[in-house]
Amino acid sequence: MSLNHQLMAAGLDLAYGERQIVSALDVALPPGKLTVIVGANACGKSTLLRGLARLLTPKRGAVYLDGKPIHQMPTREVATILGVLPQSPIAPDAISVADLVGRGRYPHQGWFRRWTPEDDAAVADALSATDIAELADRSVDELSGGQRQRVWIAMALAQETDLLLLDEPTTFLDINHQVEVLDLLTDLVRNRGRTVVVVLHDLNLACRYADHIVAMKAGRIVAEGRPAKVITEDVVHDVFGMASRVVLDPVSDTPMIVPIGRHHTAARMAVSSRA
Secondary structure (H helix, E strand, O other), X not given: OOOOOOEEEEEEEEEEOOEEEEEEEEEEEOOOOEEEEEEOOOOOXXXXXXXXXXXXXXXXEEEEEOOEEHHHOOHHHHHOOEEEEOOOOOOOOOOEHHHHHHHHXXXXXXXXXXXXXXXXXXXXXXXXXXXXHHHOOOEHHHOOHHHHHHHHHHHXXXXXXXXXXXXOOOOOOOHHHHHHHHHHHHHHHHHHXXXXXXXXXXXXXXXXXXXXXXXXXXXXXXXXXXXXXXXXXXXXXXXXXXXXXXXXXXXXXXXXXXXXXXXXXXXXXXXHHHO
């Protein structure tokens, strides 16, 4: 079950050099839930995740883990609570799948990094959960983009943290594996009490899987809450600059966004004029 670790940010400013990305942002992630961060390209969602994960030092404000400033906490202590899968991670040359996934166990090992049966079990569980057990002895260099992505997800799972932050984990995956990954993350939340935070581009998948959704624009939070409450046609237009219709997803009873392009707008107007 979840240990209910609390991750939040207050007055957070994040920047790359002099370029400000996130400004005066406050957010508290609901424990034991799947939170999805959405927004247009360059809105700051990945930057926010990096700040929450202690990969980017704030210019102002702070991120707090269980009430303590996360940037002041020992690295090993943070790593036993919070796991991170950043965008486009790079694997060491010629490393095998099993060895890369095994690196997720480092925070749980002592100074001499003694491998235990618990480590074996965690790696095997992560390989099985991501459907890559048959790739265990293969070199990561030999794999397709989708296979590599599943290896990185397995490494994050092997870390067995209560909090898990993933930046676009469905990148390079076909639609079947996208759904499988999101099903897996949902299982972690519902069956193991984990707190999971994901950056996604696909707004419909975000609405289908999120317990809590955070919609960002220009480095600020526009709306947050349950998808049914947050995702409206006005919010979609504000955040993405896109006309749409929001209807009920026939599979999940969650909001489903139907985009309206210029050609479809013209077609709808023509139909209306003939009516």
